Amino acid sequence: MGPNDGERRRPPPVGPPQDDAPLLITASIPKVPISVTxxxxxxxxxxxxxxxxxxxxxxxxxxxxxxxxKDDVVLRGPGGKRPAGAIFTLAPGTSRTYKSTVNLGYPNDPSGEIQPLAPGSYQLYAVQRFIPWPPEGDPNLAFYVRGGPWDIQVG
Known part of the structure; x- marks a missing residue:
């Protein structure tokens, strides 16, 4: 691991987990090695x-x-996102599938230079912030849901 490999910390590096989160997050991970193109x-x-x-x-x-x-070091944080929200309703026991973006090329260092992940085994973690709707003006109602780790192979 080199100097641009991220800083050592337990993933994911935002907010404490909430054991009583009302949602479960899962991911469909490719079974074959990912080719970084x-x-x-x-x-x-x-x-x-x-x-x-x-x-x-x-x-x-x-x-x-x-x-x-990899080895408890965050090598790639999330990719850029537009600050746009979506409101949705989930009935008890129902699910919603959507796309999330994995950053395979931009490291955590400030250079902004594209550096593809080296071939090997990695883990993915997901973190998503939710606010009950309507929010009723209380920012403490926001909660995070965490998912992972999910093993991926980069070839």
Whole structure:
């Protein structure tokens, strides 16, 4: 691991996990090694309402923040997103599938230079922030849902 490999920290590097989160996030990870031909990879992620009540929530339209990790080091943070929200409702036990973007090329260092991931094994983690709708003016109602780790192979 070189100096541009990120800083050592437990993934994902935002907010504490909430054991009582009302959603489960999962991802469809390619079973074959990923060939890095572009800086970003879109994968299917799925949210499932694991409560007995309907949930009306607002979240980022562009999916979960995806982190690429190796040996507990975050090598790639999430790609850029437009600051646009989406409101949706999930009935109890239902799921919603959507695309999330994995950053395969831009490192955490400030150079902005594209550096594809080297072939090898990595883990993906997802973090997504939600706010109950309507928000009722209380920012403390926001919560994070975490997913992963999911193993990926880069070839």
């Amino acid at each position: 572009d800086s970003f990879l879109k994968i299917d992620t799925q949210l499932t309402n694991i409560t007995d009540s309907p949930l009306e929530l607002v979240t980022m339209r562009d999916g979960a923040d995806m982190y690429v990790v």
